[in-house]
Amino acid sequence: MNRLKNNENCRLLLKILIIFAISRLIMLIMVPVYNGIMGTHRSFLFLMNEWDAKKYAYIINHGYTHPTDIDPQANWAFFPLYVIVCAALKAVTGGLINTYVIGMIVSNICIIIAAFFAVKGLKKQTSIKEEYTMIMPVLLFMAPYTFYCSSVYTEAMFIMFIVLFFYFLFEKKYMAAGIMAACSSGTRIVGCILVFALVVQLYIDMEGTKISFGRVKTFVMDMLKAPKKILSVLVCPLGAFAYMAFLNFFCGDAWAYKNVQIAWREDEYFPIIGVLWKACTGQIEPRYTYMGWFCIAILILYGYMFYRKYYSMAVFGIISLLVPLTSHVMSTCRFTAGTYVAFVGVYDILTRCNKAVRYIIMAVLIAIEIYLLFLWYNSDCWLM
Template sequence: MDLAIEDVARAKRGIRLTVIAAVPLLFLLSGLAIRYGAFASVSPATSLTAYVRAFCKWDCTWYVDISEQGYERFPIPGHTNIGRWGFFPLYPMLVAAVRSILPVPTILIATAISLACGYVSCLTAWPLMDKNMRAYVLYCAFLLSGPFSFYFATFLTEPLFVLLTSCLFLALKRSNYLAAGLSCALLSATRPVGVFAVLAIVMRMFEEHRAKGGSASAFPRRLLGRPDLIIAILISPAGVFAFMFFLHVTLGDGFAFAHVQRAFGRVGGSPLLFLWDGLSYHPASGWLPSAPQWSALTAIGGLALTGVLAARRQYGAALFCAIALILPLTSNLASMVRYVVGLAPLTMLAAVLLSASKPTFAVALIVFLTTCYFMTLAWLGGYLALV
């Protein structure tokens, strides 16, 4: 009898694992089909190579150059006076490593890796959303077949950033601080804001300390008594420190990634002022918001979701997301849509909120799949808010 019960339980677990793996695969394939349909409707060339290259816009071209040529030493006659140093190296290095094995064009390799990262990110999200199937389906749909799924289907850092962020918070959920520190190190080599995930690690350590009855004043002593926690904290910024060391050796400026931002039009200022300017930038005609208004509204929406995270006592995720949004807002509104979409805690929370009832779940799923086509057309057309 007991053996029969165990067999039934094992069979149910097998079915559940199959479903968990099949859901993101289904949306990965549907996303490819929808985006290809949008591409084919505006492009005379319908080959796979043309399809993949059409999605490589804006920052994608910089990452292709870094992967193929590395970081230049300034100045180089005949090249742009804007260096590639503002783009962090981990993802281009990963693509270059695969290209050294497979004789395939860079953009094809990068696209395949991005899609794979998106798929694995969905699998990693399953335990993070407490095995909520409706939320899981919505999250997979949003990431792989949703209105911004093109970010996860080309050579941008969002796919790797979301995957590493998910791995970090899953490690924290399981109190595996060394794995969290390693994930943070890789995050800090992917995008500059990734280094601030170390604050989420420290906050989780503090929460665990308090849950065990420890006082706030005793927390530093607990850290000093746990070498594994100290190591986790110390390795967290390793990625950005390694990049800074490389820039110092090759350029003489370890902060070149920050100094070059001025060449991209990013000048320091008040986040509130940039938000107000964006909201005040009315369209020349029509009723649809302008690109700056879309960026400002998205930033406000992201900050609102960050507040919800804090209200739900997910303080580490809330702090990380707040810094990851406010820091770029100190320069301008550029890429705010992409930055919000690339914050896994926010998109997971949105999926959970939208899945609270069957009607909202169904409506959200339909909207995600429908808008994928039209937002892909906007991306292919170079709509500025999506940069």
């Protein structure tokens, strides 16, 4: 027992589990609060698993929609790794546990792992003080839009793989980082973008932060002489490629995950600039105006991260936000929370505030999350 008490990893995990338990207790308390206000009698499982959660539960139970099915919203847009893990756990438990419970178990385990390695990674990267250690777990468990990480959504698993990617990347274990990127790309297509973060960090590790034609040329030549590093880059999109190969076999269209999304979004705007202009100027629904300005704020945050020299994280964050902005601002709040790196930017800001300001900001963030959780229980369209 004393050995466990003296083990730094055990102490860290215990602290994280305490914060996790508090965050999930808040979610449970909000169930009777919601039912009392709305006059309903809905269960925690029902309230936590809305919209895409039902799609994932269907895939876990029945697999992907057959090409001959007449459903226009075929579930091919949902990448398979999360589903595979959930289906495997359900098989191991003999199918005795509710599918939503299985999915929530997987999601919660993933976000705990993410919090653990996020703290360990930040300790090495920033040499943080002990008083700042638990800021990141609080953000991952209780910051706005993190309730998705308790639902049957891919956010928690995606965050876990991103955290592990950067953990290995800053340890200069490039192949391990590439494998984590491959897993993330098998969870969501945006995981492929981690290849850019890998290349940026490889350049920094090999040539420094300054950019010139000569340095870029030297970097390319050095990379060509390092097959393991090249392989680590090539591995990054492997998860997405594997799913595309499956789709090509299953329904004859490797791009079906992309093509089927027209069933959800029919609006057409000029990519990025046009999308943000329409949203921010109120030319579409009010919820999208909010999301448009949210995206602007996040882009400013990523600019701050560049200033603070989180180069590879900022590159990943910017590109991962610009991808959905090529079509719409819909769901960009969830997508941003699900890419993790924005939390690093917020974390950096919080560590530079005095204690009183830091606690006030964190309290406000938690209050916003509780309000958003209520909206989530109410299936509010502002969360779509």
